Amino acid sequence: MEIITTLLLTIAVILFCSIYFKNKKRDDYPPGPFNLPFLGALYLIKQNQAHLGLHKLYKKYGKIFSMKFGDVDTIVISEPSIILEMFHNQGAKFYDRFITPSFEIVGGYRKNIGFTNGPHWKKIRGIVNASLTKSKTRQLEDLINFQFDKMHDSLELELKKTDIINMKTFFKKLTFNVIFNYCFGGFVPYEDESIPEDVKIFVLNSERLLSHLAAGKASDYIHCLKPFSSYQELHNIMDGIMSFIKPNVEYHIKTLDENKPRDFIDNLIIEIKNDPAKTIDVSCIQNICVDLLVGGTDTTATTLQWMILYLSNNPHYQEKLFQEIKSISPDGFPSLSDRGKFTFFNAVLKETFRRSPIVPLGLSHMVAEDAQVEQYFLPKGTQVLANFYSASLDESIWEEPLVFNPMRHFNSQSPVLVFSVGPRKCPGQNLSEDELFLIGTKIFKLFKFSRPSEELFDESPVMGVTLEAKFFNSKIELR
Numbered sequence: 001m002e003i004i005t006t007l008l009l010t011i012a013v014i015l016f017c018s019i020y021f022k023n024k025k026r027d028d029y030p031p032g033p034f035n036l037p038f039l040g041a042l043y044l045i046k047q048n049q050a051h052l053g054l055h056k057l058y059k060k061y062g063k064i065f066s067m068k069f070g071d072v073d074t075i076v077i078s079e080p081s082i083i084l085e086m087f088h089n090q091g092a093k094f095y096d097r098f099i100t101p102s103f104e105i106v107g108g109y110r111k112n113i114g115f116t117n118g119p120h121w122k123k124i125r126g127i128v129n130a131s132l133t134k135s136k137t138r139q140l141e142d143l144i145n146f147q148f149d150k151m152h153d154s155l156e157l158e159l160k161k162t163d164i165i166n167m168k169t170f171f172k173k174l175t176f177n178v179i180f181n182y183c184f185g186g187f188v189p190y191e192d193e194s195i196p197e198d199v200k201i202f203v204l205n206s207e208r209l210l211s212h213l214a215a216g217k218a219s220d221y222i223h224c225l226k227p228f229s230s231y232q233e234l235h236n237i238m239d240g241i242m243s244f245i246k247p248n249v250e251y252h253i254k255t256l257d258e259n260k261p262r263d264f265i266d267n268l269i270i271e272i273k274n275d276p277a278k279t280i281d282v283s284c285i286q287n288i289c290v291d292l293l294v295g296g297t298d299t300t301a302t303t304l305q306w307m308i309l310y311l312s313n314n315p316h317y318q319e320k321l322f323q324e325i326k327s328i329s330p331d332g333f334p335s336l337s338d339r340g341k342f343t344f345f346n347a348v349l350k351e352t353f354r355r356s357p358i359v360p361l362g363l364s365h366m367v368a369e370d371a372q373v374e375q376y377f378l379p380k381g382t383q384v385l386a387n388f389y390s391a392s393l394d395e396s397i398w399e400e401p402l403v404f405n406p407m408r409h410f411n412s413q414s415p416v417l418v419f420s421v422g423p424r425k426c427p428g429q430n431l432s433e434d435e436l437f438l439i440g441t442k443i444f445k446l447f448k449f450s451r452p453s454e455e456l457f458d459e460s461p462v463m464g465v466t467l468e469a470k471f472f473n474s475k476i477e478l479r
């Protein structure tokens with residue numbers, strides 16, 4: 001009996017010492033909360049509310065703090081100045097993606113843009129950046145306007161039945177169609193009953209995918225759980241998504257005319273074929289499309305929905321916006337070349353991004369080589385999370401941060417970083433901002449949005465696919 005007790009005690013001491021010494025960091029490692037074995041500091045974070053847990057830790061430990069996500073060493077950066085310093089000024093050291101087992105599956109085992117590193121990422125990112133530069137996305141102006149007209153027709157039909165409408169579904173169809181057309185050259189009808197079954201299944205699976213990723217999977221960070229954990233659901237979701245994308249890509253490969261590229265996919269096939277280094281192959285195309293379709297639909301639609309919510313809660317700003325649109329474009333609608341003149345619209349958009357940072361923690365990065373940032377040492381391999389939520393909503397940076405006040409941007413040069421910065425920043429920023437300008441100025445010129453009752457719309461977000469507004473119906477009147 002005595003021998004067994006001694007043996008157990010010895011094992012416990014060895015285990016404790018190994019965890020203690022493994023976790024012990026240099027004195028110049030950033031401060032942070034107490035980490036439990038295996039769990040790290042995840043006990044401080046509620047599922048689907050990581051942004052709130054990290055905001056509390058930021059208040060306690062400052063703009064650069066450390067914690068363990070399960071057994072993964074992590075650094076959280078929470079103020080615009082430090083995010084700019086690491087992701088932009090020292091971007092080369094911090095642009096690698098930290099890739100979890102779930103990200104591996106979603107990226108088709110390093111075939112996409114979002115969850116790859118190294119030469120593959122550089123090649124794909126170069127092609128995507130080139131096709132989404134400001135001048136290229138401006139060629140999409142006609143497409144966005146055409147899709148807006150389609151959505152408008154469908155909205156007018158709905159308005160004949162009722163003036164109380166949830167706009168989110170209209171915006172989602174519009175933004176999906178823009179990116180779908182950009183990739184594949186096609187688009188889907190706005191009337192629910194006419195939408196093909198495969199598109200419905202694709203959209204459903206995209207939503208399941210983003211909710212799955214937002215909820216997080218314990219075994220991605222607590223490695224000893226991996227043998228007991230199944231990734232089958234994620235595989236099923238990806239199979240569902242691919243069953244829609246794959247035939248579309250195959251059709252493009254079969255019918256390609258190199259002299260007449262029809263869309264982004266055709267251009268991508270040509271680039272891949274002509275790349276002497278053969279960095280990527282055509283099997284990557286479907287994973288790249290998933291990134292663009294999934295990343296480009298909900299994000300922009302959710303932002304439009306937030307804009308309607310804030311301008312319904314603040315009708316005086318909606319009126320000011322209407323006057324601006326009417327005075328600059330008295331007949332018809334603005335075009336992208338007018339954007340600089342719309343100072344109030346631009347302030348409203350910036351304030352919407354600030355007040356509701358819809359991707360509150362971005363996508364995780366990783367330290368590529370040992371680095372020194374301010375007084376801190378950051379070892380290679382550490383996960384880095386940019387806390388855009390705190391950067392947008394902390395009172396040390398923004399006065400009365402919970403008040404929606406576009407006017408603040410006329411006096412402040414503080415950046416709003418929702419798209420991130422540096423080599424890894426969102427490649428869809430130009431497209432998204434173009435869509436938001438064209439759709440936003442049209443919708444607020446044509447319609448007045450208000451609350452169906454005196455009660456204000458709830459401004460607190462829910463973590464869904466993105467940081468979303470709770471469900472609300474708008475009362476819509478023609479201007």
Ligand code: HEM
Nearest residue numbers: 113114291295296299300359362363419420424426428432
């Ligand atoms: C309001 C709209 C949007 C917001 C707020 C947003 C935000 C973000 C953020 C924060 C990241 C992570 C950046 C980083 O790792 O530092 C990201 C990455 C990405 N976004 Fe967006 N995004 C938006 C729209 C779009 C659109 C329209 C597209 C598609 C055209 C898109 C495609 C992507 C892709 C492919 C990545 C991964 C990039 C990479 O890893 O190199 N996003 N986005």
